[in-house]
Amino acid sequence: MTNAVKLGFGPLSAPAKGSLVVFCDDGLKFGPATRKLIGAAADLVQRAAKSERFTGKAGSSLDLIHPEGLKVARLLVAGIGKRSELKDFVRLGGAVMGKLPKAASEATFVAELPDGPLDAQQAADLAQGARLRAYTFDRYKTRRTNDDAKGDKRSLTVAVADVAAARRAYGAREAVIDGVLMARDLVNEPANVLYPAEFARRTGVLKKAGVAVEVFDVKAMEKLGMNALLGVGQGSAHGSRMVVMRWNGGKKGEAPVAFIGKGVCFDTGGISIKPAASMEDMKGDMAGAACVVGLMQALAARKARVNAVGLVGLVENMPDGNAQRPGDIVKSMSGQTIEIINTDAEGRLVLADVVWYAAQRFKPKFMIDLATLTGAIIVALGQEYAGMFANNDELSARLTTAGEETGEKVWRMPLAAEYDKMIDSKFADVKNTGGSRWGGAITAAQFIKRFVDDKIPWAHLDIAGTGFDSRQNDVNRSWGSGWGVRLLDRLVADHYER
Structure with missing residues (x-):
């Protein structure tokens, strides 16, 4: 069958499991809600960024497994570069989805940038890009890896400031x-x-x-x-x-x-x-x-x-x-x-x-x-x-x-x-x-x-x-x-x- 991610929207809160995706700029700055959500893990990001030479430039990411202070299995920090240069949220959603392995069956994107939460339209675009990227066509494969099988059951939650507005904005995009x-x-x-x-x-x-x-x-x-x-x-x-x-x-x-x-x-x-x-x-x-x-x-x-x-x-x-x-x-x-x-x-x-x-x-x-x-x-x-x-x-x-x-x-x-x-x-x-x-x-x-x-x-x-x-x-x-x-x-x- 065709792999496609199951997508939903939720409030700005930390999940208890799966992968957590947050965004930072090229100064390693987080939005206020994100900073509060990840708590002490923000210091861990700073230390890991220095050792990994991660600067938050557009398209880069920092992957932390079982981050201290969070219940999630993975914290993915996605760099956006300069906020003023970010225009395409569909592409951003796809790029970040591509950085998550198929084994990451549950993921939460925190729809917030350093200058604050994404609006409903931007959050819906982010979700659109993620769903488009998640598609694969493997219905004729009889031998599938464990990751392929998990890919059939992938789910994504986009954490937003206004859940109802994001759902409405996403409706037409889903079609x-x-x-x-x-x-x-x-x-x-x-x-x-x-x-x-x-x-x-x-x-x-x-x-x-x-x-x-x-x-x-x-x-x-x-x-x-x-x-x-x-x-x-x-x-x-x-x-x-x-x-x-x-x-x-x-x-x-x-x-x-x-x-x-x-x-x-x-x-x-x-x-x-x-x-x-x-x-x-x-x-x-x-x-x-x-x-x-x-x-x-x-x-x-x-x-x-x-x-x-x-x-x-x-x-x-x-x-x-x-x-x-x-x-x-x-x-x-x-x-x-x-x-x-x-x-x-x-x-x-x-x-x-x-x-x-x-x-x-x-x-x-x-x-x-x-x-x-x-x-x-x-x-x-x-x-x-x-x-x-x-x-x-x-x-x-x-x-x-x-x-x-x-x-x-x-x-x-x-x-x-x-x-x-x-x-x-x-x-x-x-x-x-x-x-x-x-x-x-x-x-x-x-x-x-x-x-x-x-x-x-x-x-x-x-x-x-x-x-x-x-x-x-x-x-x-x-x-x-x-x-x-x-x-x-x-x-x-x-x-x-x-």
């Missing part, structure tokens, strides 16, 4: 955390378990939160004319699916916001088969779809005051006698014809039909698609930023701000007619690659743009570098990151709720 962890679970699953029909089945859990879920099978998509999507999956034994999820938390009849996810449950490259090295990572080629599902869970669980739709196109790209070939021409749902140059440029084909369907059916306020689309975006941006392409400056600016606030950063990339010419086809309306290595992430975005109504604000997020096997950080040590859930939830909360 978002659960959405992130749901997305991580989906990305981490192996492809023999999570094929398109099973992925679609798992979205049914959203109904408990009030989300309406529709699943379209191959026959239903054939009737809609989704030949671009269906062409990708026609070489697989597992039939393709499209899932439409609707949360109606806004005004009745008001246009929704729309999120679309690429859900390639496994990508061999098809006939244009990938090299064997690291192909196992292609189980994560549905990270965009996983994000959309996690986001819909988060919005519904926190009762977001917005109408939102999430759509995911679910396929498996396999090579067999029925697989799509380079040179094939397919007719998309939009009526545009597509020449297949490379069957490994499959995600954009899936998005072409789903984006078009979303626009025609829902006429949303905006559309954002997420896809682990191109290796080219990793070459350009590494694993620190997702590539963002947009036809609307306001939406782009809002996404950029939400990225800075959540740490899920985006960097705007260009769209231009000059790049569009690279995907003109001699035999069809458009071809699915630009025909060279240059500007690969851009031509992929230009391809999707051909299926977007320019009257609708739209952004494409290429999350190939952030969706899985990404740069690990203080709030994520998982292969599947759940990237995008916090970003898009913040976007909605800040700008689109009534």
Whole structure:
């Protein structure tokens, strides 16, 4: 099963067991409540700090086992550096959680800094970071260490000045955390378990939160004319699916916001088969779809005051006698014809039909698609930023701000007619690659743009570098990151709720 810490809030008091975490600045100064709480152990900290050369700088810690004068088994002193420079309490919570061993099954964080107690919002952020960091995915391990087993039962209490206020502040954050962890679970699953029909089945859990879920099978998509999507999956034994999820938390009849996810449950490259090295990572080629599902869970669980739709196109790209070939021409749902140059440029084909369907059916306020689309975006941006392409400056600016606030950063990339010419086809309306290595992430975005109504604000997020096997950080040590859930939830909360 997935390890996740059980979290609660309590008053500013010393626990009788487990681990106690307190914070100091780079002058080894504690807050007044913390100083009173640890009592004589404060002198022990001073002595140990001198011998260990611990100065309280940001990211450092001092670990004391069975500290004299306290009943706890461990006292962890976490340095924050200069108080004026501490802004990100989510990251702080994750960093400190990472310093506790799994064997530390019970822990208490004293939510106080040298200048006084954290407010309810800061304490809730601290708790959020700790829960995100505590996640692990080990449900398929049959041989587990004692520490792994203890990790299943970890509990954390955040000691705060105002327990009721902290609980209220944490409520919305808990919904978002659960959405992130749901997305991580989906990305981490192996492809023999999570094929398109099973992925679609798992979205049914959203109904408990009030989300309406529709699943379209191959026959239903054939009737809609989704030949671009269906062409990708026609070489697989597992039939393709499209899932439409609707949360109606806004005004009745008001246009929704729309999120679309690429859900390639496994990508061999098809006939244009990938090299064997690291192909196992292609189980994560549905990270965009996983994000959309996690986001819909988060919005519904926190009762977001917005109408939102999430759509995911679910396929498996396999090579067999029925697989799509380079040179094939397919007719998309939009009526545009597509020449297949490379069957490994499959995600954009899936998005072409789903984006078009979303626009025609829902006429949303905006559309954002997420896809682990191109290796080219990793070459350009590494694993620190997702590539963002947009036809609307306001939406782009809002996404950029939400990225800075959540740490899920985006960097705007260009769209231009000059790049569009690279995907003109001699035999069809458009071809699915630009025909060279240059500007690969851009031509992929230009391809999707051909299926977007320019009257609708739209952004494409290429999350190939952030969706899985990404740069690990203080709030994520998982292969599947759940990237995008916090970003898009913040976007909605800040700008689109009534």
